[in-house]
Amino acid sequence: MMGNAYVVVIDGLGVGAQEDAHQYGDEEMNTLGHVLEQTGVKLPNLQKMGLGNIIPLASVPENENPLAAYGKLREVSAGKDSTTGHWEIAGIQLEKPFPTYPNGFPQHVIDDFCDEIGVEGALCNKPYSGTDVIRDYGVEHMETGFPIVYTSADSVFQVACHNDIVPIEQLYEWCEFVRNEICVGEHEVGRVIARPFTGKPGEFQRISDKRHDYSSAPPENNLVQKLYDSGIKTYSIGKVADLFAGKGFTQYRPTKSNAEGISQLLSLMSAELNNSFVFVNLIDTDQLYGHRLDPKGYAGSLEEFDRAIPAIVSKIRKDDLLIITGDHGNDPCSNSTDHSREFVPLLVFPKERAKSEDLETGETFSEIAKSVAAYFNLENDFPGTSFVK
Structure with missing residues (x-):
């Protein structure tokens, strides 16, 4: 039996403004960098994974021998919201942003x-x-x-x-x-x-x-639907299924908090799954702390996830793939309660599954779709380059 692929999205976790951030008024944003600089929070398990190798971080140093391959990804879709971010992770790139209403609806x-x-x-x-x-x-x-x-x-x-x-x-x-x-x-x-x-x-x-x-219903040519149609079981933890209008998922597991999301993830990992894809969203960083300009709360939420890393890693089997990333930024150290146009982190475990330890900067979030499809040996035309062997 083939192994399982896990994609964990830490909602609102950006690692610095993209080149086009000025078009969104986000030139100075750096969610992870600013939170760590302001709070001094330690993330020892993510540090072991290689989080501090992605960008310089005040309280998370580089690791000379990280457990995971590391890099960051660029968003190319027009927009900086959760739907746009998750859709691009699944291989959908939007040339036109969803409409917004700064003056209210007509x-x-x-x-x-x-x-x-x-x-x-x-x-x-x-x-x-x-x-x-x-x-x-x-x-x-x-x-x-x-x-x-x-x-x-x-x-x-x-x-x-x-x-x-x-x-x-x-x-x-x-x-x-x-x-x-x-x-x-x-x-x-x-x-x-x-x-x-x-x-x-x-x-x-x-x-x-x-x-x-x-x-809004996503185009059918996306990673989740493609996996589902190929007979691979697909699981949603958190709000992911909502972002895809419930389409393409074998099972949904809504959650009330990151703690419950982590618990659901560990539960699935203990269930002897095979040939399955698990798509997780951990929302607290964004919903509870980023939008409310609460860097201390944001840091505490990162610590909560960091404490879970050993348990998550211990359940990754020889043939499994774990990807940790974000969907956009949401800098609680800024004056804006909005999402921010930032690169997102990329950690790939075990690193032996990646083409190199330092994955540098990927050209699109869709490299995750490309890589997961390649992991399951599915032909695909998703944008970007696969980072798995």
Whole structure:
């Protein structure tokens, strides 16, 4: 039986501004570098893997004999959001970015949404922090029953509702309608997101594990679908399946936290899988800390993953492949709560599977798709060059 390939995406983990970062206003961004410089956090297990060999890091030195091959990858798709990043990892390159709405959605889009769900209006309709928007509009929402609609720097149509006012299943139905009928054509956003919340005024809390993302459907010629169609079992841990509209996965394992994501990964690795592909997203670095400009929290999340490295590595069998990477940057040491246009790290274990120990800078995130397909001996035309032997 063939071994298994594991791709672990640490959400929002960038390693320095790309050459085109000025086009996104991100010239000074360096998520990992700045977090380590500001917090001094030690990551001994990732240091052994070779994390400090990718770029100079204040508290993670180089390793003369790293356990993994190391490098970084460049994003070529237009955009810097999770959908774009994960799609490029899977071999899809977007020439045109998903639409964004820095001034809110056109009124006819809001009107069409409200007409369908039977309300007279929607609240907010502008870019907003997810925690701030329920604080500022939650009371009015409870008084009127009007949904809170907001966006961000990403291509997202987000709907927040209190679960006592709009049952969660109804919120899901509304968002499915938006995905299929409203946000189409020129308004085809990357994701429609249901954001339920609970609690009393002044104590509102998002119900994070009931969040649901409705992604734009990816082109069928992507790594996940290709593996699935070839009879290889495909597993999603975290929000990955949401980003691919649920297409091409044998099994989904949603998670509430990075700790649960790591636990699910270790559980699958202990299940004697063969001929399987496991695609993992660890979201806390991005959702809880990057967007909230919390470098200490970000560092703590990296430490949590670092502590899991020995257990993960111990379960990699002779024929397996482990790839650790990111999907974009999200520098909590900056003044921006948005994603950032950065290179992402690349660690490949065991390093003997890689063509060289120093993989330098790959030309596209899609080199992961190219390499995983090559690992499974599948013919493919994914962009870039395979870094596996």
